[in-house]
Amino acid sequence: MPITDPVLLKIVENRLLNKLVCRKCGARNPPGAVKCRRCRSRNLRPKKKRIGVKK
Ligand SMILES: [Zn+2]
Numbered sequence: 001m002p003i004t005d006p007v008l009l010k011i012v013e014n015r016l017l018n019k020l021v022c023r024k025c026g027a028r029n030p031p032g033a034v035k036c037r038r039c040r041s042r043n044l045r046p047k048k049k050r051i052g053v054k055k
Contacts, residue, residue, distance in 0.1 A: 020044040 003009045018031035023045055027038040035042050 019047040021047045 003012060020029040020031065020033050021027070021044065022029060022036040022039060022041055023043040024041040025036060025039045027036055028047070029037055029044060033044065036044060
């Protein structure tokens with residue numbers, strides 16, 4: 001589902017940027033999380049993915 005509303009896009013993008021993804025199990029964790037909520041691994045990486053920005 002493509003998001004065309006620029007305001008909504010900004011919000012969604014910020015949420016994605018703030019997420020932490022576990023390198024071990026791939027679970028998404030809330031921003032500020034130290035350990036994975038699923039496997040308790042500390043191997044988390046920030047999710048930095050730009051969406052909907054092609055120009
Ligand atoms: Zn995990």
